[in-house]
Amino acid sequence: MDELDREILDILRRDARTPYTEIAEQVGTSEGTIRNRVEGMVESGVIERFTVATRTGNVKAMIEITVDVDVHTGGLTEQMAKWEEVDFVWQVSGEEDIVLVVDTKDTRGLNGLISRAREMDKVVSTTTQLILDEWRG
Numbered sequence: 001m002d003e004l005d006r007e008i009l010d011i012l013r014r015d016a017r018t019p020y021t022e023i024a025e026q027v028g029t030s031e032g033t034i035r036n037r038v039e040g041m042v043e044s045g046v047i048e049r050f051t052v053a054t055r056t057g058n059v060k061a062m063i064e065i066t067v068d069v070d071v072h073t074g075g076l077t078e079q080m081a082k083w084e085e086v087d088f089v090w091q092v093s094g095e096e097d098i099v100l101v102v103d104t105k106d107t108r109g110l111n112g113l114i115s116r117a118r119e120m121d122k123v124v125s126t127t128t129q130l131i132l133d134e135w136r137g
Contacts, residue, residue, distance in 0.1 A: 002073040003007060004029065008037055009047075011098040032084055051087075059104050063114060064096035071122040073097050079120075096127065 011018050020034040027034075041047040043077045067073060073091050079082045079096055088101040100117070104110045110128070117126055 001041075004033075005037055005041060005046070009041070012038075012047075012050075015018045036136060059107055059110050059133075061102050061103060061104070061110055062129045062131065063100040063117060064127040064129070065098040065100065065117055066095065066126070067097045068122045068124060071097075076120065076122070080117070083116070085109060085114065101131075 004027060008023055011023050011026060020031045020038070021062070024031045024034045067074075067076065077089045077091055080086055080098070080100055083100075083102075085102045085104045086100050087103055088099075090099045090101075091097065092099050100113070102110065102113055104113060114126055114128055117123055
């Protein structure tokens with residue numbers, strides 16, 4: 001990955017729908033080069049997915065999860081990533097082991113996710129933080 005790839009990624013992080021022609025104009029190259037670079041980053045795994053950020057009026061939160069010391073978190077994170085309301089699953093360092101970023105219809109839905117996480121084997125505790133507002137760079 002070189003500087004041009006980084007510039008392309010910076011633009012796509014702000015708006016994944018930015019047309020290749022516009023990206024090319026911003027970075028000073030051709031649309032074909034941008035197309036090839038993006039396709040290459042997708043094929044190599046640098047770009048895992050294109051996503052949509054919404055402002056739905058739903059309840060957004062981070063659920064921080066602590067698991068037993070002897071647990072490999074990979075299996076748990078794979079299960080949690082399949083839950084419909086989960087936008088992101090992060091394995092993190094620190095007191096917590098896993099962080100879910102969720103988008104639920106209401107607090108009842110959020111509480112259901114928290115309960116679902118707590119009912120999993122090897123989950124020791126959860127802490128939840130509501131996301132009150134967000135900004136994009």
